[in-house]
Amino acid sequence: MKSVISFTDVSLRRNGQAILKGINWDINSNEHWAILGLNGSGKTSLLNIVSGYHFPTTGDVSVLGNKFGKTSLPELRKKIGFVSSSLDRFSQLVNNETIEEVVVSGKFASFGLYEHVSEEDYKKASSLIELMRLSYLKGKSFQFLSQGEKRRVLIARALMSNPEILILDEPCSGLDILSREQLLAIMKDVKQNNCHIIYVTHHIEELVKELTHVLLLHNGEIVAAGPKKEVLIDTKLSKTFEVPVKINWKNDRPWLTL
Numbered sequence: 001m002k003s004v005i006s007f008t009d010v011s012l013r014r015n016g017q018a019i020l021k022g023i024n025w026d027i028n029s030n031e032h033w034a035i036l037g038l039n040g041s042g043k044t045s046l047l048n049i050v051s052g053y054h055f056p057t058t059g060d061v062s063v064l065g066n067k068f069g070k071t072s073l074p075e076l077r078k079k080i081g082f083v084s085s086s087l088d089r090f091s092q093l094v095n096n097e098t099i100e101e102v103v104v105s106g107k108f109a110s111f112g113l114y115e116h117v118s119e120e121d122y123k124k125a126s127s128l129i130e131l132m133r134l135s136y137l138k139g140k141s142f143q144f145l146s147q148g149e150k151r152r153v154l155i156a157r158a159l160m161s162n163p164e165i166l167i168l169d170e171p172c173s174g175l176d177i178l179s180r181e182q183l184l185a186i187m188k189d190v191k192q193n194n195c196h197i198i199y200v201t202h203h204i205e206e207l208v209k210e211l212t213h214v215l216l217l218h219n220g221e222i223v224a225a226g227p228k229k230e231v232l233i234d235t236k237l238s239k240t241f242e243v244p245v246k247i248n249w250k251n252d253r254p255w256l257t258l
């Protein structure tokens, strides 16, 4: 089995604070992970290491066969797509651009088109727009889209550079139930694009069947990491969320009750 991500005894300290402690975590090919944990548990810090923005204080990290310390992190970053939950930054940058322009700019991981874009690139953007079920918005300015539509455009944009890992950081936050389900419905199409999904959320019911594995974080330490059905159990979730919770499965999706 090919290793996609491997963390061995990783810790991260910042300003004297231990943010991540003793992290041992492996993602192998054909696995798609969800990361769950309370605010401040270390999810963002963990993902910042994966995407080469933080260097671990101790331990070994290898991402897509690149061992940290022996690899070019800017080169590695090109293989990792990142869609953040915050739209403000994007919305300001893209202003009047059409969704086609926003998606095609993902080829260069920049906003605005500063480099040559070929006919081929626009064809690819167009097929990604279809894949994300956004064809009805072609020609429309990004700024006029709903939150859910914007998120889907940004996922299409992230796929433009054929990432091998796609990090979705709370992609459904602030979405109503319909927009959330529309976004979750495209997960299987994202998966078909041959990238490994890492999905961060506070809402366990967003763990659609395409996500195969779960990592639970609590105070910078792993509570459990592994196949979804082994990890999503009452005791482990109660420890992670610091409240007694009960898990129920409906149509292969988990739901929590207090």
Ligand SMILES: Nc1ncnc2c1ncn2[C@@H]1O[C@H](COP(=O)(O)OP(=O)(O)OP(=O)(O)O)[C@@H](O)[C@H]1O
Pocket (backbone or CB within 6 Å): 014, 015, 017, 019, 037, 038, 039, 040, 041, 042, 043, 044, 045, 046
């Ligand atoms: N540069 C830093 N210096 C000191 N502490 C930091 C620094 N960066 C993060 N932290 C602390 O590390 C902890 C983990 O933060 P992180 O942002 O990774 O959590 P998170 O799980 O992503 O939280 P959220 O769900 O709220 O986004 C927090 O207590 C945070 O205050």
